[in-house]
Amino acid sequence: MINIKRAFSVWYRNFTVYKKLYKSSMVLNFVEPALYLLAFGIGLSSYLKEINGMPYIKFIAPGIVASSSAFAATYECTYGTYVRMHYQKTFDAILATPVSLNDLILGELLWGATKSLIYGTIIIIVISVTGLVDSWTILLTIPLIFLSGLLFSEISVISAATVPGIDSFNYFYTLFMTPLFLFSGIFFPLDNLPVVIKNLAFLNPLYHMVEIMRSASVGGGVTVGGEVTVGRTDFINHILWLITASLALIVLPFKLMERKLIR
Amino acid sequence: MEIVVAKGLVKEYNSLRAVNCIDFIIHRGECFSLLGPNGAGKTSVMKLIYCYMPPTDGQLHVFGLDVRRHASEIKARIGVMPQENNLDPDLSVMENLLVYARYFGIKKKEAIKRAEELLEFVGLSDRAKTNVERLSGGMKRRLVLARALINKPELLILDEPTTGLDPLSRRQVWEMIKREQQRGRTLILTTHYMEEAQLLSDRVAIMDSGRIVETGSPEELTNKYGGTLEDVYLKLTGKRLLGGEVIIGEAIKEE
Helix, strand or coil, rough: CCCCCHHHHHHHHHCCCCCCCHHHHHHHHHHHHHHHHHHHHHHHCCCCCCCCCHHHHHEEEEEEHHHHHHHHHHHHHHHHHHHHHCCCHHHHHHHHHHHCCCHHHHHHHHHHHHHHHHHHHHHHHHCCCCCCCCCCHHHHHHHHHHHHHHHHHHHHHHEEEEEECHHHHHHHHHHHHHHHHHCCCCCCCCCCCCCHHHHHHHHHHHHHHHHHHHHHHHCEEECCCCCCEEECCHHHHHHCCHHHHHHHHHHHHHHHHHHCCCC | EEEEEEEEEEEEEEEEEEEEEEEEEEEEEEEEEEEECCCCCCCHHHHHHHHCCCCCCEEEEEEEEEECCCCCHHHHHHHEEECCCCCCCCCCCHHHHHHHHHHCCCCCCHHHHHHHHHHHHHCHHHHCCCEEEHCCCCHHHHHHHHHHHHCCCCCCEEECCCCCCCCCHHHHHHHCCCCCCCCCCCCEEECHHHHHHHHCCCCCEEEECCEEEECCCCCHHHHHCCCHHHHHHHHHCCCCCCCCCHHHHHHHHHH
């Protein structure tokens, strides 16, 4: 029921618009990760030199890749998708062509994941050249950024299909994305927190991505006195978690959009 | 040959019946108009024909294909000029056409060729690189018409093509529509302007509250009921369509 070529024609439409506008939006999107690195990495590291043998700024940098790429997908598929659907009526224009609603939604999801990939990759390059990455293995995470971007796009399109109006995304960001961001293990390890929070973290997609990124950034672990202190993680389980979650949610964006647009 | 055949067509939104059990046939090469005020169900009928949504009940075949099962095939052969100018505001005139061509799977080289021809046709060749937001209302409308023609459609759907335009722009759009008619394209038009219906239609269906209350050529209808098309409408539905002064009012609002 889905035609990949038509889905890519929607992807191409979004890409065409992005190519025209990226100069103005791109810089802004990197100000935020840069600010986090400056504020926490430099500001906080005068008090907190290192976490388990790892300099603090190096501890948070790979996590910022995970969060910034995730937010790139969510902005795209909440505000971006909503504006295209509701204000610009781009969806109506597209649906008058052979592109079906399923093709259209797949195109949106793939585009959201692509934005994750673009932002994640660029931040990886930036933190690599500034010496915040110890291992080349961080490059292996690039396809996983696309995967996590797809998952966040799904969540965002679900939200775009269910909000009563564009202002309601405030709830989505304040009550959902911000807690995910703060309790993902970017800024502090979750190991010593109460079991409840640790268990909740297991449900947080960003937590899995942060674990993957940090471990890859240090090549599987930082060793202090013969013991791995930071970065040992079970890649396979985290990747399986992300794949399972993406598959579990994949039908919802399509079904909910159909309910919203075509009654 | 029949392009569109509807039998007992029904569309309900929640519990509202927007299209209430209608039958009609549209033949190849004719201009078939749906006439009625806002809320009569015209746009719903259009949206059913271009497979934006499935019918709640009844039969609808376009090019002999069932709309419920062959939406993409049908849409590939239709051009739609929607009521709202849903152009891509961030893109130029040319980019709008090229992006749209891609939805139809038209190759880039062919798309550029067609886009250039169409911009020539609608008189926007010198605006190809202009951002669409900088176009006037009439120019946007002509671009939407050009966009609807990018796939060389057999059936052209025009949903209030000139609403909100000033008289000059309206006449320009009419000229272009008439040229498409002469090329043998089948047209479906909705309007609430009598002059437009009179000028373009071969046959008119008068709609009221989701039903078609009468069908015939403008001459047949005016001969049968007397007076103008507007009088016919008033006699059949007890309602008035928008008059000339409202047209001027809307044109001013648009400026």
